Amino acid sequence: MNRRLSIVAATASLLTVIACGTLLLAAPPDQSTPVKATTAKKTAAPKAPEAPAVSTATISVNGVTDIDPTKAFGSKTAPVVVEIYSDFQCPACKQLFLNTTQKVMDNYVNTGKVYLVHRDFPLPMHAYSRVAASYSRAAAHIGKCEAVEMALFQNQEKWEANGDVKGIVAGVLSPAEMKKVQAIVDGKTLEPMIERDKQLGLTLPVTQTPTSVFHAKGQNYPYAGTLSYDVLKDFLDQLIAQK
Numbered sequence: 001m002n003r004r005l006s007i008v009a010a011t012a013s014l015l016t017v018i019a020c021g022t023l024l025l026a027a028p029p030d031q032s033t034p035v036k037a038t039t040a041k042k043t044a045a046p047k048a049p050e051a052p053a054v055s056t057a058t059i060s061v062n063g064v065t066d067i068d069p070t071k072a073f074g075s076k077t078a079p080v081v082v083e084i085y086s087d088f089q090c091p092a093c094k095q096l097f098l099n100t101t102q103k104v105m106d107n108y109v110n111t112g113k114v115y116l117v118h119r120d121f122p123l124p125m126h127a128y129s130r131v132a133a134s135y136s137r138a139a140a141h142i143g144k145c146e147a148v149e150m151a152l153f154q155n156q157e158k159w160e161a162n163g164d165v166k167g168i169v170a171g172v173l174s175p176a177e178m179k180k181v182q183a184i185v186d187g188k189t190l191e192p193m194i195e196r197d198k199q200l201g202l203t204l205p206v207t208q209t210p211t212s213v214f215h216a217k218g219q220n221y222p223y224a225g226t227l228s229y230d231v232l233k234d235f236l237d238q239l240i241a242q243k
Contacts, residue, residue: 013164051179054141054189058196064215066200068193070140071118074109080214080239082114085121085201088132089160093210094153096226103229104236113240118149119197121209128163133194135169138184139177147172217242 038062058066061076064083084101086093101116108114120137122129132152151172152159159168170178184190204213204222214221216239227235 002205010168014139053185054138054184056190056193058193061117061217062215064117066196067117068137068140068197070143070145071120072138073105074115075112076115078109078115079216080108080114080236081117081140082163083117083119083213083215085119085197085204085206085209085211085213087121087123087126087129087209088149088152089126089129089156090123090209092208092226093155094156096210097149097153100104100227100229100232104232107233108236114236118145119201121198121201121206121211122194123209127164128159130194131163131165132159134185134191135165135181137190137194138181139169139173141184141190142177142180144173144177144181214239 013143059069059072059076061067062078062081063122064081077236082104084096086097104114104116109116120133122133127210135150136148139145148169151168152165159165166182169181174182204211206224208224210226211222211224212227214223214235221239
């Protein structure tokens, strides 16, 4: 009898301990010593600027296909289309751009006689020409093609020596414009357009830069190398005069 009472008492004591333990775990903390919630502060990573929407659609003009309209100038009804395959790090391309192309722009493109297409053809031996093409293409898609092309060619020796293509481009754009250009470059959206130009050049084939291709009256006239404005003027006049 005593043994049964001892077992019952021990069992009751054990249940009391378990019950008390459960109550202790479920009970709210002592209000006299409030518990402060500790939340780790998370530092948000800087958000990359969102690239503006750009179109990779191309157009055709007088039988010339795959033209990026942001890298082309003049009237689409011009009697002559001129494609120039160019490398921003090429000294001969610089010479053609500064000494000849600008006069063609003034006297033929802006007067509706020539539709001029810039084709990117970065050569593998030039360390920064592809980077320059990327910045130029991005700038073209925010309406700043001419300013950036001029800056890249005029400062060719400088960025060729230090690789600071970005710095040259930033020098002719506002901070807001440069932010947009950088976002496009970082997003690589337009890289396929540069590659398309290069592949088109390889099919000609382009063997050196600059290479110009003149289209008139269904005929194509490729020319590799630089041209003086006077010589080119005579040739363009002949093409325009063709019946």
